[in-house]
Each structure stands twice: as C-alpha cells, then as structure tokens.
Amino acid sequence: DTEVTQTPKHLVMGMTNKKSLKCEQHMGHRAMYWYKQKAKKPPELMFVYSYEKLSINESVPSRFSPECPNSSLLNLHLHALQPEDSALYLCASSRGFGTSGYEQYFGPGTRLTVT
C-alpha cells in the first residue's frame, strides 16, 4: 500500500470555526509533512514530524496546530483562520528524514476555503 489518505477532500469554514484535517499512511514511514499550496505555486513546507516528534516548524502562525498521535496519523488543527489561508493542504510521508533524501509520497490534499 503506497497510499497517503487525507480527509476531508474539501472544507469550507468560517473565520471563527475550529476544524481539523487528517492524514494517514500505512507504509511504515517515520516522517510526515504538512504543506500548503496556493494556485500555480509550489508546495510550501509547514511542519515536519520525524518519529512522531516535531522536527521543523516553518514559522507557521499558531492558528495552525499540528499533531502526530502515532506513526501513521497526522492531524492539522485549524482555528481562527483568515481568508488568505484558503489553499490546498497537502500531507506527505517518507521513510525517514535526514541528510539522505527520501522520496515523499503525497496525499490528494484538502481544498480549504475560509469565508
């Protein structure tokens, strides 16, 4: 199974709502990532988890809160978002994270609209 799943596929939320994005992989990967992608732009790294510990936080605003409950699951909790946070949120996983490069497997993404 080389699949990364993400739910929901689409999400519309108001600026006062709290919602969560979910990501799951069953490839035994030990690194998981959240990316944000705006239209016609490259994916921008938000967070990296390695062995369930937060390794990188790319100075993401606190209204985005990641969580890695176990090695297969990654959540992104959303609160008090702004309209400019509307984007495609991609989850990815890889065998490891470190000096050697590891190919990343991406999920289909959650298309988020903040109204």
Next chain:
Amino acid sequence: GQQVMQIPQYQHVQEGEDFTTYCNSSTTLSNIQWYKQRPGGHPVFLIQLVKSGEVKKQKRLTFQFGEAKKNSSLHITATQTTDVGTYFCAGKGTGTASKLTFGTGTRLQVTL
C-alpha cells in the same frame, strides 16, 4: 534562506516536440528530487539525483544534476499529451535537518 528557481515558468509544445526545464538553487544541494503534478492532482515523485554530474534516464525523460550540485535539468524527448502537468524540482540542503525546498515549477502544456 535557500531559494530554488525554475525556468521557464510555462511552456506550450506540440506533441512530439522536446521539452526542457531548468532548476537553479541559491545554495549547494545534497540531492535533488523531481516531482510531477497533474492538473488537479498532487505531486508525484519522479526521481532523485545525488552525485555531482549524475545523469539518469526514465524512458523519454532525462535528468541531470550539475557538477556544482546547484542546478539540475529535466529533458523530455518527443512529448506526449500524457506529459501535461507542472514539473517541480526540489532541493535538499546539506545540513542534517535540512528540508526539501520546492522549485517554482514549470507548467507544460502539450497539444496535438
């Protein structure tokens, strides 16, 4: 911070023509990866290059890593409509915890 630029931003070719996208990093890389993202899809890994001057081929696709490990290219021979999408290079820095930085991308359109 590390910046990775790609040219051209967009290219439109007739089916059967060749296509090349170029990737340049502001810093030396430990390795470079290439991804393809179809319209409405997610990035899919194509290949990783690690050694200075490395060349790898996948059918009609040829990937090169520069001698200085700061640039790379992807060449597609005889494009097909299935090659449509955005091609991203992604460079990994040389530090232990260096992240992968995606290039700006080249969008390829192929028409009959």
